[in-house]
Amino acid sequence: MPEQCDPRPYDALLLLSFGGPEGPDDVVPFLENVTRGRGIPRERLKEVGQHYFLFGGVSPINAQNRSLLDALRKDFADHGLDLPVYWGNRNWAPYLTDTLRAMVRDGHRRIATLATSAYASYSGCRQYRENLADALATLKAEGLAVPQVDKLRHYFNHPGFVRPMVDGVLASLAALPEDVRDGAHLAFTTHSIPAAAADTSGTPADHTTDGAGGAYVAQHLDVARVIADAVREETGVDHPWRLVYQSRSGAPHIPWLEPDICDHLEEQHRQGVPAVVMAPIGFVSDHMEVKYDLDTEATAKAAELGLPVARSATVGADPRFAASVRDLLLERAATERGLDPRRCALGALGASHDLCPVGCCPARAPRPAAAGADWTAPVAP
Ligand SMILES: CC1=C(CCC(=O)O)c2cc3nc(cc4[nH]c(cc5[nH]c(cc1n2)c(C)c5CCC(=O)O)c(CCC(=O)O)c4C)C(CCC(=O)O)=C3C
Numbered sequence: 001m002p003e004q005c006d007p008r009p010y011d012a013l014l015l016l017s018f019g020g021p022e023g024p025d026d027v028v029p030f031l032e033n034v035t036r037g038r039g040i041p042r043e044r045l046k047e048v049g050q051h052y053f054l055f056g057g058v059s060p061i062n063a064q065n066r067s068l069l070d071a072l073r074k075d076f077a078d079h080g081l082d083l084p085v086y087w088g089n090r091n092w093a094p095y096l097t098d099t100l101r102a103m104v105r106d107g108h109r110r111i112a113t114l115a116t117s118a119y120a121s122y123s124g125c126r127q128y129r130e131n132l133a134d135a136l137a138t139l140k141a142e143g144l145a146v147p148q149v150d151k152l153r154h155y156f157n158h159p160g161f162v163r164p165m166v167d168g169v170l171a172s173l174a175a176l177p178e179d180v181r182d183g184a185h186l187a188f189t190t191h192s193i194p195a196a197a198a199d200t201s202g203t204p205a206d207h208t209t210d211g212a213g214g215a216y217v218a219q220h221l222d223v224a225r226v227i228a229d230a231v232r233e234e235t236g237v238d239h240p241w242r243l244v245y246q247s248r249s250g251a252p253h254i255p256w257l258e259p260d261i262c263d264h265l266e267e268q269h270r271q272g273v274p275a276v277v278m279a280p281i282g283f284v285s286d287h288m289e290v291k292y293d294l295d296t297e298a299t300a301k302a303a304e305l306g307l308p309v310a311r312s313a314t315v316g317a318d319p320r321f322a323a324s325v326r327d328l329l330l331e332r333a334a335t336e337r338g339l340d341p342r343r344c345a346l347g348a349l350g351a352s353h354d355l356c357p358v359g360c361c362p363a364r365a366p367r368p369a370a371a372g373a374d375w376t377a378p379v380a381p
């Protein structure tokens with residue numbers, strides 16, 4: 001087998017995602033799953049429920065994961081990589097625990113997992129590792145073999161993730177009226193998180209104490225800069241840009257990352273900026289946050305202001321992204337075999353760590369988290 005196509009020691013890939021409701025009856029139980037123990041105000045939950053009902057109670061995320069699964073299977077088959085791909089979610093069917101149980105029953109013992117979240121943060125990384133730890137503990141309690149699950153590294157700066165977003169921004173610029181195109185500013189958006197969670201995102205060495213936002217903000221700024229530079233190279237126009245936030249929840253008195261995209265659009269309009277491209281670099285696909293918070297709410301705000309906006313595409317099931325997943329998997333497989341593979345990364349930060357060290361993206365209340373340096377696998381009985 002050629003080295004670049006050797007998945008050993010892995011015998012399967014698990015796509016690990018958030019999950020979302022598939023109809024009106026699913027919305028409330030889904031939101032209960034998401035917010036269990038998270039202290040989200042009731043009012044906020046009612047409001048977010050309305051976002052889902054506006055779309056028939058169907059989150060776009062599951063269809064997008066099914067497309068990504070198809071793209072991964074096609075990419076693997078086209079490149080002679082014979083590795084089954086499974087899918088499990090944190091908050092809705094197919095649930096992670098059920099998928100892992102099926103994987104073990106199918107004989108898989110060494111599993112690589114890709115989370116549909118590209119950046120470091122508690123919500124985007126450690127919480128998935130906690131869910132893995134819970135699922136593995138359940139398998140153990142059921143008397144099943146406990147597989148080893150490795151989480152593939154953060155891919156925010158992988159070319160297969162970044163290049164489709166560059167194309168997306170170029171397409172959005174092209175879609176703006178010609179007379180405002182060259183003057184357009186770029187608003188890179190991501191999920192707001194509590195400022196305290198941002199400051200403790202990433203490894204302890206990445207943590208900040210001055211509200212600078214830790215690895216979460218640093219990684220987004222790095223990607224934004226790479227995209228803005230690539231867009232300038234392509235168009236010959238230097239579009240000013242800023243990283244802004246969306247989808248804030250939580251109590252108003254707790255600081256979250258700011259500014260919000262809607263406030264930012266108002267500010268840009270006040271300053272006479274003629275048009276804005278909203279580029280949701282924090283999201284792997286067109287989640288409800290993109291469909292509602294950007295395409296519905298922020299777009300309505302822009303219309304009210306008379307500010308032309310365009311929203312650029314997320315990566316979704318782009319074949320270049322599927323290829324980057326293959327690259328990440330084969331890279332990690334080679335590392336696990338003791339080789340020193342090339343680790344693709346754009347920008348200034350370099351390739352992220354394979355194994356989250358102790359203290360990476362800590363939780364408010366410490367809980368076991370799998371696939372990191374502080375994890376001891378439960379031993380099968
Ligand atoms: C960083 C981040 C990502 C990106 C990384 C990743 O992709 O994982 C993400 C993704 C997602 N978040 C999602 C949905 C929700 N997130 C919520 C709540 C929260 N998210 C947070 C952060 C993040 N969330 C935080 C700090 C909270 C507060 C509660 C808490 O501290 O845990 C709530 C509760 C209501 C509300 O408060 O909004 C919902 C319904 C969906 C599904 C969308 C769909 O259906 O298409 C997806 C992909």
Ligand SMILES: [Fe+2]
Pocket residue numbers: 123191
């Ligand atoms: Fe969220």
